[in-house]
Structures are given as structure tokens and as C-alpha cells.
Amino acid sequence: MKIKIRKRYLFFVLAFASAIISAVSSGIDTIAGDLIDNYWILSISCFILALIVSFSCSAFLSIPFNGKSIGSMFLDPSFRRIRLIRKKEVFYHILAGLGNAITTIGYFALFYDKDLGHSPSVILPFSQIVILYLVIAESITDKDTPTLIDIQSSVIVTFGAILGSISLTGTISVSALVIVFLVINPGSMLFSFYQRKLKMMKINERPNDAINIRLWNVIFALSFTLLITLIFDVFNNTTNIIEGFIASVQFFGWMFAMAFGTFFSFVLYIRSLGIGKASIAQAVRSSVIIFSIPVTIVLSYFGLADPFPTDPILLLIKIIGMIIMMLGISTFALALTKAYVFIKMEPGYPIEGTMKRLWTIKGVNRVAALAGPYDFIVKIHTRTLVKGYERILRKVQEIPGVKEYRWQSVLKEWEDI
Amino acid sequence: MRVSNKVKKMINAYILLNMKPGNNDKAIEEMRKIEDIAKISIVAGEYDIVVRAQVKSLGRLLKVTDNIQMINGVMKTTTQIIEKEITA
Numbered sequence: 001m002k003i004k005i006r007k008r009y010l011f012f013v014l015a016f017a018s019a020i021i022s023a024v025s026s027g028i029d030t031i032a033g034d035l036i037d038n039y040w041i042l043s044i045s046c047f048i049l050a051l052i053v054s055f056s057c058s059a060f061l062s063i064p065f066n067g068k069s070i071g072s073m074f075l076d077p078s079f080r081r082i083r084l085i086r087k088k089e090v091f092y093h094i095l096a097g098l099g100n101a102i103t104t105i106g107y108f109a110l111f112y113d114k115d116l117g118h119s120p121s122v123i124l125p126f127s128q129i130v131i132l133y134l135v136i137a138e139s140i141t142d143k144d145t146p147t148l149i150d151i152q153s154s155v156i157v158t159f160g161a162i163l164g165s166i167s168l169t170g171t172i173s174v175s176a177l178v179i180v181f182l183v184i185n186p187g188s189m190l191f192s193f194y195q196r197k198l199k200m201m202k203i204n205e206r207p208n209d210a211i212n213i214r215l216w217n218v219i220f221a222l223s224f225t226l227l228i229t230l231i232f233d234v235f236n237n238t239t240n241i242i243e244g245f246i247a248s249v250q251f252f253g254w255m256f257a258m259a260f261g262t263f264f265s266f267v268l269y270i271r272s273l274g275i276g277k278a279s280i281a282q283a284v285r286s287s288v289i290i291f292s293i294p295v296t297i298v299l300s301y302f303g304l305a306d307p308f309p310t311d312p313i314l315l316l317i318k319i320i321g322m323i324i325m326m327l328g329i330s331t332f333a334l335a336l337t338k339a340y341v342f343i344k345m346e347p348g349y350p351i352e353g354t355m356k357r358l359w360t361i362k363g364v365n366r367v368a369a370l371a372g373p374y375d376f377i378v379k380i381h382t383r384t385l386v387k388g389y390e391r392i393l394r395k396v397q398e399i400p401g402v403k404e405y406r407w408q409s410v411l412k413e414w415e416d417i
Numbered sequence: 418m419r420v421s422n423k424v425k426k427m428i429n430a431y432i433l434l435n436m437k438p439g440n441n442d443k444a445i446e447e448m449r450k451i452e453d454i455a456k457i458s459i460v461a462g463e464y465d466i467v468v469r470a471q472v473k474s475l476g477r478l479l480k481v482t483d484n485i486q487m488i489n490g491v492m493k494t495t496t497q498i499i500e501k502e503i504t505a
Contacts, residue, residue: 338458340467355501355503366502367503369500370431371497372495372497373495374497406463408461408463408467409461409462410458412459413458413459414445414456414458415455
């Protein structure tokens with residue numbers, strides 16, 4: 001028996017769970033960074049382990065139990081078993097995989113930036129600006145136009161994240177900022193944006209599942225990382241690829257733990273992408289900064305990371321940053337209005353044409369042509385009711401042949417996910 | 418943009434409900450247990466609840482509407498079968 005829950009809650013549960021797991025595995029990143037010589041080797045061994053872990057986890061999750069796979073019971077109800085990718089998925093997987101490879105190499109490169117003194121925490125806050133990149137990308141794809149509230153909350157979350165994770169112990173280097181803005185953020189934008197497209201796809205009339213998306217993303221990302229490293233090796237006469245394979249055997253334990261956490265973190269993140277906009281999922285996930293504090297404290301207790309700052313001003317800044325961030329996230333959560341518009345048509349207007357016209361209205365999420373008393377039901381998502389009238393109802397009235405329409409605001413909703 | 422049409426195996430329908438004023442929470446609890454219901458929305462307007470059903474056959478759809486009508490508090494149901502749909 002399936003139980004319906006409120007979609008909005010599930011979205012936040014998934015994104016927060018993803019952030020918590022990700023905080024733990026990024027703690028392990030720091031340890032792995034200490035053990036391995038350079039970022040090319042680290043990236044390669046990271047993806048090799050990611051492949052091993054993703055494949056074995058997906059295989060385990062494919063085991064049937066009571067007619068369902070284990071994965072569908074605990075992680076993603078749409079998951080059945082490991083499968084090959086479809087032709088229509090290939091293009092998106094290439095872009096998402098490339099994004100993952102670029103952002104991972106860039107992220108690890110910061111670990112070894114001499115100016116940062118082995119403390120990526122100085123620069124990492126700026127990688128949260130990817131939220132703003134996503135807002136821009138979403139405004140280009142016109143169905144997802146961000147509203148003023150989207151932009152406001154994104155800016156609030158981004159700045160909150162920067163304040164919340166700031167550390168005044170290192171210096172900020174130009175090369176590191178270039179890496180963040182031109183490598184990590186664009187890569188991570190590709191990564192989120194196309195993983196979302198994949199999750200929104202239907203495979204055999206069922207929603208695409210997060211587990212296969214993650215597995216195939218790792219396969220593509222590993223291929224791109226190998227390719228990029230190979231080019232680097234050929235030009236610089238180095239042997240990073242071979243050393244990458246050696247390192248993945250040598251530091252198997254730590255790398256395995258990191259890959260294991262990352263797998264679950266991303267499966268949950270991809271599922272949340274299937275529910276909400278990429279920018280909002282990313283914003284909620286940036287709460288990783290809050291969850292990484294206990295991880296840092298534990299690591300520094302064991303001498304595995306730099307000591308946690310105890311300067312009261314610094315702590316105050318961090319706390320302010322976090323409060324701002326949580327406010328931004330809750331604004332995202334609370335400011336969404338949904339509605340159904342039921343439409344009756346005059347006879348003599350082609351259904352296809354009217355459907356297309358309804359679909360071009362911004363904020364329209366679904367158009368269904370019906371048999372029954374009404375001719376169309378249109379589902380609307382909007383941030384403000386004012387916009388609902390100005391931008392939506394007025395456009396509906398302009399469509400020729402519309403005889404009658406009824407606006408039904410959704411007050412509360414439950415859904416199978 | 419994805420366009421799904423008649424070749425599709427599943428039948429999707431909206432069932433619009435008018436409820437008696439009173440304890441609707443209990444009725445919704447019951448509805449949440451019905452297997453073929455994909456979504457339940459409480460709405461403000463002409464109707465009180467909009468249910469989206471996803472079923473394998475028209476027979477199953479009849480069963481879903483039957484089950485809904487058995488629930489205490491449901492006054493009237495109007496079923497609208499989806500012939501064609503565009504979703505984001």
C-alpha cells in the first residue's frame with residue numbers, strides 16, 4: 001500500500017538529508033586530500049571508487065523483495081533495477097557527466113592551491129554562487145522563469161552561505177577565485193541542470209529513477225575525467241592516470257567511505273531535483289555548510305583538520321550567515337501557490353491549437369484535454385496570486401473560444417512520489 | 418515539453434469532488450489509502466477536492482470512483498478522463 005505524503009515536505013527532507021550525508025563525506029574529502037599527491041590523482045581515484053560503489057549499491061538495490069526492488073522501497077519508488085541508458089538520455093548524460101568531471105577536478109584543485117594554505121574553506125563559500133547561475137539558466141529556459149521572490153531568496157541564501165562558511169585564516173587568491181567562478185560553478189550548473197532534465201524524463205511511462213541517473217552520471221564523469229587527465233598527461237609528460245589507479249587501491253578505505261556517502265547524497269539530491277527547481281534544491285542543499293560544522297569539530301578533535309575557530313566575532317558572523325540562509329530557504333518553501341483552472345470551450349475550436357496556446361502561458365505546469373463537463377484542466381504554479389491574475393487569467397481570456405473558466409486555488413496537496 | 422497521447426497504457430483522470438461540510442480530514446485520510454490515486458488536492462472554489470487517478474483500465478477507474486463514493490462526506494463526484502496532456 002502506497003501512502004501519499006505532502007510533496008513540499010518530501011522535497012525538503014530529501015534535500016536536507018542529501019546535505020547531511022554530503023557534509024560527512026566532504027569531511028572525508030579533506031582527509032583524502034592530505035593523503036594523495038595532486039588533484040588529478042585524487043579526482044581519478046575518487047571517480048573509480050564512485051563507479052565501484054555506485055555499481056555495487058545499484059546492484060544491491062536491484063535485488064527484488066516482495067515483488068519490489070530494495071531500492072524502490074528505501075530510496076526511490078521509481079527504481080526497478082540497473083538498466084542501460086536510453087538514446088534520448090545520452091545527450092543529457094554527456095553534459096551532466098562533463099559538468100560533474102569539471103566541477104570535481106576544480107574542487108579538488110582548490111585543495112592543493114598553495115595560497116589557500118590547504119584550507120579550501122576560504123574559497124568554497126563562493127561556490128554556493130552556483131545557485132545564482134542556476135537562477136539565470138532557469139530564466140533562459142522560459143518555462144521556469146524565476147520570480148522576484150526566487151531571485152531575492154537565492155541571493156539571501158547565497159550570501160548567507162558565504163558568511164556561514166567564511167574562515168579568516170587564509171588569504172584569497174585570484175587563481176582560486178578564477179577556478180571557482182569559471183570552473184566549479186559552471187560545471188556544477190551543468191551537473192544540476194541536466195540531472196534535473198534526466199529526472200523529469202519518463203522511461204516506459206514511469207518517472208526516471210535517481211539511482212540509475214547517479215550510476216550513469218558516474219560512468220560519464222569518470223570517462224571525461226580520464227580523458228581530461230590523459231590530455232594533461234600527454235602535454236606535461238606525467239603519469240597521473242596510472243597513479244590514480246594505484247591511489248584508489250592504496251587508499252581504498254577512505255576513498256570508499258567518501259564514495260559511499262556521495263552516492264546516497266546524490267541519489268537523494270537527484271530525487272529532490274525531480275520535485276523542485278534546480279536552484280531551490282541547490283539552495284536547500286547548501287545547508288551542507290551548517291551540517292559541516294559538527295563534522296569539522298569532530299575532525300579537528302582527532303587532529304585531521306584545522307582547529308575550529310573560537311574567535312567570537314567570527315562565530316557571530318557564521319551564526320548570522322546561517323540564520324540568513326535558513327530564512328532564505330523558508331521563503332522558497334512558503335511562497336508557492338498552486339491552482340487548477342477548469343476551462344469550457346465553445347464548439348468549433350481545434351483542441352490541439354488551444355492546448356498549445358494554453359501551454360505557452362508562463363506558470364502553466366500542465367495542460368490536460370478532457371472528456372467530461374470541462375474541456376481542459378490547467379495546473380498552475382505561481383509565486384504570487386497577483387501574477388496569477390495578471391499573467392495567467394488574462395492570457396486565458398484572450399484565447400479564442402474560451403467560454404467559461406473557473407479558478408480553483410489549491411490549499412493543500414498530497415502526492416505519490 | 419513532453420506530449421503523451423492515446424498510445425499510452427495508463428489511463429489518467431481527474432475526479433472532482435463536492436464534500437459535505439464537516440469532518441473532511443477523515444475522508445482525506447481514507448482517500449490517501451486508495452492505491453490508484455496519484456494526487457489529492459484540497460481546493461477553494463466550485464469543488465472541494467480534486468483527485469488525480471492513474472489506472473490501468475476503465476474498470477479500475479470505476480472501482481476508484483466507487484471507493485471514493487463510499488467514503489463518508491463525499492456528496493458528488495465528477496470524473497474527467499484525460500485524453501491528451503502536456504507537462505513540464
